[in-house]
Amino acid sequence: MQEYKQNLNIVKAPQDLEDRLRKALEPVPAKKRTKNRATTWVAATAAALLLIVGTYQYPAFAYYGGKLFNKIELSSLNFSELAEQGYGQTVNKSKTLDDGTVITINGVIADDNALLMYYTIDRPAGSVFTENSSFLYDVSKMQGFLTDSDPKEGIGNYSKDETQYEGVYKFEPVSPFSRTLTVTFSELQDNGKRASYPISFKFEANKAMNSMLKQDISQSVRVDQGTVHYDSITASPTSTIVKGHYKMEDGEYPRFPGLIKLYVNGTEVKAWGMQQSSNEDGIPGFELEFDVLPTDKIETVELVLETAAGYQKVEEPISLVSPSDRSIRIGDEKLWIRSVTKTDTGYDVVIARKQFTYLDKEQMSVQAGGNAVPVSSISTSRPWDLKNGNILWEQTYSFNTMEEPEHLLLDGFHYIKTYYKTISIPVDIK
Known part of the structure; x- marks a missing residue:
């Protein structure tokens, strides 16, 4: 749990009005506009929405105005401590499950990047969380007006007496025009099915949404x-x-x-x-x-x-006359010609390279008997342990020619530069 806690510090809303706004927005075609015209259109639309929404006006305006760069350890504090610092909206909305477990949404903090939901799960009197408790509870989407946000990640800790779980879930950003948000918790039942428990709460964007x-x-x-x-x-x-x-x-x-x-x-x-x-x-x-x-x-x-x-272009042919395990430097990278072996159908050339170096195989051939012979088949890559802490990757390239190849002709290779x-x-x- 401590690892997940560190990872989060990192480690992916009235009904009639909503329906009318959705119907009004759906017919608007998507058009390409210049940046200035697009900005004007967005500003005009936002202004129109603020006028239409009425009671939504102040929270959304408060959300979009101002700037904030204060650093806070959002996942290392409980919500009451954050609220004391002026962050977020207090919710304190609970749902009692069929077995007496109580889930409480303590508060939310939201901005244009994400929504953080702080919650607790309290076991019934006389019951504690077990090793398998992490599989019992799950959280699905946060939904509301113009909002359908998936959970991205979550962390939490058990209390010392193991009767309470305190957690934080991170969701995709929500609309500042949402007045009510609903998140659905679920609990795994004895029959293997999950029972759903939606919890709705009033969303006040001017409190929850700190500016950015x-x-x-x-x-x-x-x-x-x-x-x-x-x-x-x-x-x-x-x-x-x-x-x-x-x-x-x-x-x-x-x-x-x-x-x-x-x-x-x-x-x-x-x-x-x-x-x-x-x-x-x-x-x-x-x-x-x-x-x-x-x-x-x-x-x-x-x-x-x-x-x-x-991408490194290979300008000169690579000699195959005396293969060895010595490297051949090409630009900033190296290749290794490990062996050239005669087979029943031609010759096999074993080439080694770093893990994330990929040869341009479509333009690969060998020069043999005055002809350029394309590669006929390529093996899967396999590790070559240099026994010095380094591991390279080699592949066998087969060529259908009875003439012994003299040079490898390669257009180039891809690598991490x-x-x-x-x-x-x-x-x-x-």
């Missing part, structure tokens, strides 16, 4: 076969999200997404992972999640692309 900083980046870094574009950064009390997209020569995701680090005032912010995505035009994108920013006195914010997909390219993000904090 949003900053467009609009900068890019060139890599061997394309470009990594950084689009935006959003910092909040729950996490820091960097969004971007790729423009590769083949229009696909790069073979290696890259290692991107975030630095604030020269200090690295802990990273929790990357998710791939794509926009409506099918452009491959990514979303990086980092920890909460470590200070409210921001002087510099930098993104560093340490490693990413690289070190770039260390830095961009600075101008951040205007008021």
Whole structure:
């Protein structure tokens, strides 16, 4: 449980009005617009919604106004301690299960990156949690007006007497226009089926949703076969999200997404992972999640692309005359020609390389008897232990030729390349 606790510190609402708004929004076609026109349209729509919603106006306005960079250990404190610091909305809504167990939602903290739900599970008098209790209870979506948020992760701890479980669940962001949110807990029954227990509570966005900083980046870094574009950064009390997209020569995701680090005032912010995505035009994108920013006195914010997909062209033929276990340096990488062996159908060439180095097999052949002979089959990769703490990976490449091959002809290979390219993000904090 302590590991999961550390991982979270990291480690993915009135009915008639809702129906009328949904019907009004559904017919609106998606159109491509310039950034300025899109901004105007979003602002006009937000203003219209605020006027239409009426009683939703103040909470949503409070959510979207202001900036906050305070660092708090959201998962290391119980909700009452957070509330004392002015964070979140107190809920205190309970549901008693059929067996007498009581589930209580203590409070929520939300922003544009996520919603954190703080809850407790109290066993009936005379009962305690057991080793298998973690399988008994589950949580599904958080739902409400314009909200259908999946749980991303959860952590928690048992009390010393093992009668109470105190936990935090992290959900996808919810709409600030939701007035009521409903989350469904479930309990595993003796018959193997789950009983569902929905809990609804009033959602007050101006209390639950602390403000965040949003900053467009609009900068890019060139890599061997394309470009990594950084689009935006959003910092909040729950996490820091960097969004971007790729423009590769083949229009696909790069073979290696890259290692991107975030630095604030020269200090690295802990990273929790990357998710791939794509926009409506099918452009491959990514979303990086980092920890909460470590200070409210921001002087510099930098993104560093340490490693990413690289491609090394091979300009010269590689000799196969005297194979050995010595490395052949090509650019920043190395290859090993381990053996050339005659078979009943031709010759086998065993080539070793690092784990994340991949040969361009479509353009691979051998020069034999004055002819270029393409590869006919390739074995699965297998480890080659160098007995010095390093393990390489080798494969057997078969060629249908009766002439002994003299050279390996290779167009190039893919590998993880070190770039260390830095961009600075101008951040205007008021």
